[in-house]
Every structure is written in structure tokens, then in C-alpha cells.
Amino acid sequence: MNARVVSGLLRWCCAVAVAVGAASSAAQGGGRVDAARGDYGLAARALAPGVYVVEGANADFSPANGCNIINTGFIVTGAGVVVVNTGPSRRYGEQLRALIARTTSEPVVQVVHLNLHPDYFLGNQAFADVPRLATPATAEGMQREAKAYEDNLYRLCGDWMKGTEAVLPNAVLPLGTVRIGQRELEIRELRGHTDSDAVLIDRTSGVVFAGGLVFSQRIPTTPHAQIGQWLASLDVLAGVPFEVLVPSHGPVRADGEAIAMTRRYLQWIDRSFRDAAERGLDMGEVLRLDLPGEFRGWAAVETEFVRNVAHLYPRYEQAVLLPAKR
Amino acid sequence: MNVQAPNRRQACVALAGLGIVGAASAAADPFEGDPFKSHPWPDMRREFLGRDARVRFDGRVKVTGPAFAEDPMNVPITVSAQGIAGVQRIVVLVDRNPIRKVLEYVPLGALPIVGFRFKLEQASPVRAAALTSDGVWHVGGTWVDSAGGGCTVSGVTRKDGSWAQTLMQANARLFAGSPAVGDHGARLRLRVMHPMDTGLVAGVPAFYVSRLAVLDAQGRELLRLNTFEPVSENPVFSFDFPQRPQGALRLVGVDNNGNRVEARIE
Numbered sequence: 001m002n003a004r005v006v007s008g009l010l011r012w013c014c015a016v017a018v019a020v021g022a023a024s025s026a027a028q029g030g031g032r033v034d035a036a037r038g039d040y041g042l043a044a045r046a047l048a049p050g051v052y053v054v055e056g057a058n059a060d061f062s063p064a065n066g067c068n069i070i071n072t073g074f075i076v077t078g079a080g081v082v083v084v085n086t087g088p089s090r091r092y093g094e095q096l097r098a099l100i101a102r103t104t105s106e107p108v109v110q111v112v113h114l115n116l117h118p119d120y121f122l123g124n125q126a127f128a129d130v131p132r133l134a135t136p137a138t139a140e141g142m143q144r145e146a147k148a149y150e151d152n153l154y155r156l157c158g159d160w161m162k163g164t165e166a167v168l169p170n171a172v173l174p175l176g177t178v179r180i181g182q183r184e185l186e187i188r189e190l191r192g193h194t195d196s197d198a199v200l201i202d203r204t205s206g207v208v209f210a211g212g213l214v215f216s217q218r219i220p221t222t223p224h225a226q227i228g229q230w231l232a233s234l235d236v237l238a239g240v241p242f243e244v245l246v247p248s249h250g251p252v253r254a255d256g257e258a259i260a261m262t263r264r265y266l267q268w269i270d271r272s273f274r275d276a277a278e279r280g281l282d283m284g285e286v287l288r289l290d291l292p293g294e295f296r297g298w299a300a301v302e303t304e305f306v307r308n309v310a311h312l313y314p315r316y317e318q319a320v321l322l323p324a325k326r
Numbered sequence: 327m328n329v330q331a332p333n334r335r336q337a338c339v340a341l342a343g344l345g346i347v348g349a350a351s352a353a354a355d356p357f358e359g360d361p362f363k364s365h366p367w368p369d370m371r372r373e374f375l376g377r378d379a380r381v382r383f384d385g386r387v388k389v390t391g392p393a394f395a396e397d398p399m400n401v402p403i404t405v406s407a408q409g410i411a412g413v414q415r416i417v418v419l420v421d422r423n424p425i426r427k428v429l430e431y432v433p434l435g436a437l438p439i440v441g442f443r444f445k446l447e448q449a450s451p452v453r454a455a456a457l458t459s460d461g462v463w464h465v466g467g468t469w470v471d472s473a474g475g476g477c478t479v480s481g482v483t484r485k486d487g488s489w490a491q492t493l494m495q496a497n498a499r500l501f502a503g504s505p506a507v508g509d510h511g512a513r514l515r516l517r518v519m520h521p522m523d524t525g526l527v528a529g530v531p532a533f534y535v536s537r538l539a540v541l542d543a544q545g546r547e548l549l550r551l552n553t554f555e556p557v558s559e560n561p562v563f564s565f566d567f568p569q570r571p572q573g574a575l576r577l578v579g580v581d582n583n584g585n586r587v588e589a590r591i592e
Contacts, residue, residue, distance in 0.1 A: 152473060279503070280513040280564070282402065282441030282505075282515070283562075284391060284402040284404040285404065285441070288390075306392050306394065306396055309402075310397045310402075311397075318497070321516070322497060322498065322592050324591050
């Protein structure tokens with residue numbers, strides 16, 4: 001590639017991005033982020049006795065929110081702490097571990113990764129001394145994608161990523177129900193958001209960590225999505241009794257509405273992409289489709305829909321083009 | 327979570343839009359009136375449009391694409407010079423790509439509109455220059471930001487070796503009505519299977535579809551497209567016609583190694 005000339009245009013763009021990012025972060029919450037000190041301002045909110053969520057901003061990755069857009073969590077079992085996902089960076093992992101230590105005197109005994117996406121495991125350096133569990137498909141996917149994840153998050157998040165290197169899972173996540181201390185924890189493996197979407201159900205408290213299958217007031221991410229499987233998994237999830245449902249992205253809810261929101265969005269994508277392909281729309285035209293009002297109000301709509309089109313539309317258009325023969 | 331880009335690109339496009347219409351004649355301007363103020367532009371103009379080319383930055387040449395290249399190997403672009411009469415050819419150029427010329431489209435009996443995807447190496451203006459019969463190049467563009475790397479990695483079918491089984495196979499469909507011009511028109515979409523190697527990956531020489539044409543039942547050319555290395559793997563194109571062409575259409579084409587496609591569009 002020839003030498004990159006940074007134009008005035010580019011500099012102007014960057015200045016605007018910082019301003020816009022700061023405004024949206026303030027509007028959409030998350031922790032009290034202190035970029036100068038590299039402090040995510042993580043806070044543990046109790047959902048039930050001994051069950052905590054650590055909520056990220058309901059937004060897109062940006063330096064202003066430290067790229068902390070995930071809801072992680074931890075469960076105090078009486079025989080140690082089970083951590084659910086470790087966040088987007090080494091620094092996040094360290095601050096999460098410190099937060100756990102401030103919250104309970106029990107030691108961390110294991111980490112559970114619910115899928116392969118980067119903010120589910122890039123905090124693992126702070127948990128290098130404990131078993132890190134994932135399904136075989138998730139562990140394999142992390143290994144495949146780790147380098148690209150590191151590069152992309154450095155690009156998007158800058159200094160927040162300093163010192164971050166992928167540390168992979170080192171144990172297989174057993175499916176079914178296990179008893180740890182006073183807790184009965186169930187792991188189910190569903191699919192559709194990725195090839196392997198683990199769901200952690202704390203049967204003792206009724207708190208469900210739904211992972212990437214559920215997006216609450218947030219446009220779903222789809223780089224590894226299969227919509228048909230995903231919808232089937234949402235049906236399974238809707239049949240699980242729970243008190244509180246923690247999606248990986250967006251507000252925690254005590255009802256099934258986040259499941260319904262995700263379902264409505266995926267059904268709309270499926271219907272409108274099929275229709276667009278049947279009408280002969282080019283991918284660039286699909287980018288300009290009108291989204292229903294409900295979805296326009298969700299977090300990350302401006303960036304995530306573009307990605308949904310890039311990931312998913314080629315399958316729909318290929319389905320309607322006919323073989324041309326000699 | 328997937329990896330993404332901040333909102334800054336929206337602002338870039340808005341800024342670029344402000345400068346699109348304007349004269350290119352400012353002699354003192356080292357950018358020759360380019361609204362993107364892109365350093366490569368004056369050389370690109372000379373190389374691809376001609377030393378004495380007359381250029382007008384013209385908002386009627388609409389280039390639409392995503393603000394950010396989610397997949398830098400498949401950046402969707404639509405070019406439309408529909409607002410300009412007598413467009414003879416359209417050249418698509420990307421300033422900061424190692425190979426700048428993406429395609430050259432001669433609409434003949436089709437409209438001066440083309441949709442395609444291309445490989446973007448880094449954030450860049452993406453331009454279309456439409457030549458009218460008076461010899462003026464009308465230039466429009468958009469800015470696409472990117473994480474980079476679209477031209478210097480192999481495509482999926484090159485990586486897994488499956489390209490050889492499908493080389494030059496075509497899929498196509500003529501749709502009643504055109505999303506660009508309405509019900510009276512027609513849209514043709516087609517895909518040709520090809521690895522479209524840029525030659526910029528070590529040990530993999532440039533290998534790409536170089537020419538495609540669509541013929542009507544009488545063998546007359548309805549459109550002609552010269553394509554280059556930056557067009558995406560297994561390229562997909564959209565073309566629009568003012569009326570639905572009568573009779574069966576045929577696709578003919580060749581790549582730079584002489585492999586041919588000749589197929590009937592059902």
C-alpha cells in the first residue's frame with residue numbers, strides 16, 4: 001500500500017467521533033467511565049442473594065465507554081465464585097476480579113464463557129489461575145478468531161486494550177445440571193447467534209444468563225448468526241421459567257420481553273431480506289431500507305444494521321438467482 | 327459481540343457531500359477542486375481519465391455505500407448517473423486502494439446505474455466518473471471507512487480451494503420492475519463464480535474476471551463491463567434497463583487467463 005496521507009478530512013472526522021461518542025455514552029449509561037485513569041467504573045448489582053450482574057453500556061464499542069458494552073456477572077455459591085464472561089480487555093478482567101474480591105470473601109473457582117465473541121473472554125488474563133470453561137465449539141471458535149478480535153478491538157478501543165492478549169478456555173463446559181456449593185446451576189447449549197450459545201440457569205435463584213441469544217433494546221449482532229436456528233432457540237428459552245433474565249447486551253429484565261424483542265427483530269430481518277431479494281435489491285439498497293420505529297429506538301441501530309446486511313443478505317440474494325446454463 | 331466502528335463516518339459523508347458540486351478549474355488548488363481533498367486525485371485523474379481530461383465534480387453522479395466497510399472484502403456500492411443525459415461510460419476508482427481501478431461500465435442499452443461489491447484496502451474516497459458525449463467527465467464519490475486489509479488477503483474459495491469447482495459458473499435473474507427506476511423498467515442481477523485474486527497475496531498471481539457483456543436474443547450488446555482485481559470474489563452485479571428487454575438474454579465473459587463464460591439467462 002502507498003504511504004497513508006492523513007488528510008484534513010480524516011482529522012476532522014476523528015475529532016467529531018470523540019465528541020459524538022462522549023455524548024452517547026453519557027446518555028446510555030454503563031459504569032462511571034474514567035478514560036484518563038482507565039477505570040471502567042464497574043459496579044456489581046445484586047439480582048438475588050449472591051447473584052450479581054455487572055452492566056455495560058447499552059451502546060456500540062467506543063473509546064468513550066471503554067468498549068464495555070457487555071453484561072458480565074458472578075454467582076457466589078458457598079464453595080467459591082462462578083464468573084460469567086470476562087469482558088473486552090485485560091484491564092476489564094482485572095477490574096472485574098477486584099470488584100468480585102470487594103463483594104465477597106469467596107475465591108473465584110471457575111469462569112464460564114457463554115459464546116466465542118471477544119468481550120466474553122478478552123478479560124481472561126485476570127483469570128489465568130482458574131478453570132475457564134467453554135463448549136468445544138466455542139473454544140475452537142475463540143482460537144480461530146482471537147487474533148482478529150485483538151486487532152479489531154485495539155483499533156476500536158485504543159488504550160483501553162493495552163496489554164490485552166487472548167487467553168483461551170482450558171476446560172470443557174459440562175452441559176446439564178451441576179451442584180456447586182449451595183447452588184444448582186444448569187448449562188444448556190443452544191445455537192443460532194453463534195454455533196454454540198450457552199445459557200446459564202441458576203436454578204436456586206431463578207436468574208438466567210441468556211448470553212448472546214437475547215438482546216434487550218439493542219440491535220442484535222450477527223457475524224456468526226443463523227436466523228432459523230436462533231428463532232428456534234428463542235422458543236426454547238421462552239419455555240424456561242425464570243425470575244430475572246440477563247441478556248449479554250441491554251437492560252436486565254424480570255419478564256420475557258427481551259426474548260420477544262429479539263424474536264421480532266430477527267423475524268423482521270428474515271421477512272424483509274427475503275422480500276428485498278425477491279424484488280432484486282442490491283446490497284447497497286438494502287442498507288437503506290426503512291427500519292420499523294421500534295427498532296430505530298434501539299441502541300447501536302446506526303452501525304449494527306449495516307453489519308446485519310453485510311453478514312446476512314448474501315444468503316437471501318443467492319437463494320433467488322437462478323443457474324445460467326450454456 | 328461483534329467488532330464494529332464508531333459513528334464518525336456519518337460525519338465524514340456529510341462533509342464530503344458539501345463539496346460534491348463545484349468547478350474543478352481552480353488552478354491554484356493542488357487538489358483540482360476535489361471535495362475530498364485527496365492527494366492521489368490529480369495523478370489518478372491524469373492516469374485514468376486522461377492528461378487533458380475535463381473534469382466536473384457533479385452531485386448528479388451518486389455513489390452510495392456504507393459509511394463503514396463492515397466486510398472490507400465485500401463493500402457494496404451503487405453508482406447512478408441517471409440524472410445526466412448521454413452517459414457513455416462510467417469508471418469507478420478508489421484513491422487509496424493499491425489497485426485503484428475497480429470497473430468500467432458501458433451501459434449501451436441499459437441505464438447508467440450499476441451495483442457491485444469491491445475490496446477496500448483502507449479508508450478511502452470511492453469515486454465514479456461518468457463520461458458524457460461532450461467529452462466531460464462528471465465525477466461523484468462517497469467516503470468509506472475501513473478497518474483495512476480487503477485487497478491483501480485471499481477470499482474464502484481461494485483459501486479452501488473450492489474455486490476450481492465453480493470457476494465461471496453464473497447465476498442470474500431478470501426482475502420485473504427496477505428498484506432504481508420503477509415498474510416500467512427491469513433489473514438484471516448476476517453472479518459469476520471467480521476467486522478474483524488481486525495478485526497482492528504472496529504466491530497468488532492476479533486472476534480475475536476481466537470482461538462481461540449481456541447480449542439480447544439478436545446478439546446485440548445491451549451492456550458491457552470491464553472488471554479489475556478489486557471487484558469482490560464471486561462478483562454480484564445489478565443493472566437496470568429502461569424497459570424489460572425482449573427475448574432471452576445471454577451472458578458472455580472472460581477472465582484474464584482466458585477462461586470463458588457463456589450462459590443463457592433464464
